[in-house]
Ligand SMILES: [Zn+2]
């Protein structure tokens with residue numbers, strides 16, 4: 001089979017690998033579609049501290065089960081599945097409090113273990129979630145990116161009356177926007193970004209207001225509107241945003257950060273305690289695949305609005321370049337591995 005492997009930072013190849021056999025409690029997935037994510041690009045360039053090389057990258061993928069290991073019913077062969085990349089031990093402290101995404105022995109497919117940019121991938125059977133027939137392939141491959149939004153919203157429990165502010169109209173910001181509007185019915189969602197084309201995409205995904213914060217500070221916009229955000233999501237992930245969010249927030253607001261920068265963020269504690277803000281962080285997803293599959297069945301989210309490019313996997317180099325360089329027109333890039 002062919003697999004897309006990062007041999008070492010900056011060196012990505014399509015190589016021949018032996019067809020893997022599923023171990024006990026595993027299934028083998030014949031991959032149909034996979035999505036490129038920022039973390040794939042980080043591993044490619046050597047910017048992910050957790051990645052070990054060589055590595056088959058890719059943690060957003062969808063396909064069909066074509067073989068099962070011992071202990072898995074053969075009736076699963078032929079099942080259409082999306083794969084949760086989070087593999088956890090099930091018994092450590094974080095697992096015991098419902099946070100397998102930060103398991104003490106966390107393994108992420110495509111990061112710590114070979115992932116989905118491959119014609120076939122073996123994965124734990126319980127990570128392969130059945131996709132209902134009515135959900136199309138291109139929506140099924142988008143389950144993982146939407147679990148990021150499901151993980152954020154499960155923590156902060158958005159309310160219709162919230163005034164939500166999202167920093168960043170990239171894939172994480174736009175999936176969160178769609179969840180806030182389509183699932184939680186939040187009446188006012190403001191999206192800030194510095195790229196006009198991305199803001200247009202946010203509008204298309206249901207943003208009530210879009211603000212170019214490269215042109216003028218957000219504080220001016222909120223002063224003029226005479227409102228304060230009660231829920232702030234940093235999907236732009238720059239270390240400076242936390243303090244800006246603290247300053248903008250309404251008293252009693254919730255702030256969610258998702259950044260992975262190792263640079264310090266300077267924050268003023270008085271700004272947090274003075275308003276008794278709640279600050280959450282969100283990483284990957286904690287058992288959110290069933291949640292998002294239900295959202296898709298109920299048509300509460302529209303993943304097709306985020307897909308801007310499709311490439312056969314043989315053109316992964318070109319696909320990665322578009323993803324990294326073309327921030328204006330590019331949101332989600334899909335790779336096709338089989339029909
Ligand atoms: Zn991702």
Ligand SMILES: [Zn+2]
Nearest residue numbers: 089092095103
């Ligand atoms: Zn664990």
